[in-house]
Amino acid sequence: MPNNECPACVELRIPCKPEYVGVARLAILGVASRMKFSYDEVEDVRLAVGEACTTSVEWAERNGKSGSSIILRSEIASDKLIVDIIDESGPRNEGAVSETEQEPENLGALLITLLVDEVSVVPKNGGTSVRMVKYAGQ
């Protein structure tokens, strides 16, 4: 995986399965610890990344894509941390899931919104790409 476009990037690929989400959380903890974040802000990033990966894992399970991967790409800029979580978990077709199953995911989405400064969610190549931005020193 050569990545000459982004020399300050950290990239992680994990299987899209529940037992690997903790690996993503630890890796992003290492990256976020390098920023001028407070202890609470590092925790925010860890939780937000955990939630994004969890959502990917849940959609992969629903769509029969548990053999796919999640890519976590993070870039440290001078004043902010940018994290992309890219899955191949298939479409996030809200209509396809029952009311009850849907809600815990909304709790995850709510948490992400509360924990980072910017979030965008874009369908992409049979999966979803989530971009989160957290500003440092605010």
Add this chain to the structure above:
Amino acid sequence: MPNNECPACVELRIPCKPEYVGVARLAILGVASRMKFSYDEVEDVRLAVGEACTTSVEWAERNGKSGSSIILRSEIASDKLIVDIIDESGPRNEGAVSETEQEPENLGALLITLLVDEVSVVPKNGGTSVRMVKYAGQ
């Protein structure tokens, strides 16, 4: 970075710089925690991976390759953890460094040998590939 050959693999790419070695250590801590390793064995893997990345960083500095990356690839098998540390740090030309500078690296190599069950070091595409294997439940 599609990797259909190894669905149980975790792959991490970090810049080949001192400040990113801690990210690799945290990621491998997450992976090793999933194995039937004792607390000490998890520590062994963390330290061995840290040493391997440190060696890559030191050679990159000597060879003017600090803009390159380290790839950490780990595979969980039923009874063992296999970790590859692949750098693009240029040749490890022992003759090119002074006696004094060389020795701390030997200490790193010594540690790796003591901490994991198998090590192999292979020059590869303008860098070096180190494979470490640690058996679980011994």
Add this chain to the structure above:
Amino acid sequence: MNFKMDVRTFEKDLPIIDLEGEVDVYTAPQLKQQIINILESGAKELVVDLTKVDYLDSTALGVLIGGLKRMREVDGNMVLICPSPRIRRVFEITGLDKIFDIYNTEDDAREVMGKEIE
């Protein structure tokens, strides 16, 4: 990862689930199953002790909400012990601290439960 769960019983019939480590998408299903087992055993009250939890995600919140709902359906109750500010923060920012009864110590939690038993 790092996760442990134990169930003990206070006096006759107050089950307490002790959790430790990370309660997330990987480990929360074990908690869900444990809560279901306790409900099926006929218990109407339950304490979940989060004192030693260092990570709790939305999956865990969902399981706890599910447990609370089912307990209330049988006119029972479920309360939490959560002295850790970091974990409590997750309940606070999601507004779930208004839905759950959260106590700092086991004594506080048991006192409330005791009152309801009487």
Add this chain to the structure above:
Amino acid sequence: MNFKMDVRTFEKDLPIIDLEGEVDVYTAPQLKQQIINILESGAKELVVDLTKVDYLDSTALGVLIGGLKRMREVDGNMVLICPSPRIRRVFEITGLDKIFDIYNTEDDAREVMGKEIE
């Protein structure tokens, strides 16, 4: 990452370097510079306190060996405080516990240093 370094002085002239967190390829150069500063200030004795260190790699070992050698070159001494079994293990498996004087407590380390001052 997580790394802190402080220098304090015990009585008149025994400098103690307190380290905390991870001493590795990224942070060890700060320790090296600190040891050099202390040597250049004319000190002949030094205590390095690893009590709060939770990670120590070969780069840190190299810096400590370098410090010990330079202290001994001026007929001085450098000792370590390291109660943590995890960190002590790194010295033991590399055989460096035979080269360094390692103590469990600051009192033990100061007692030895005191004797040499006399």
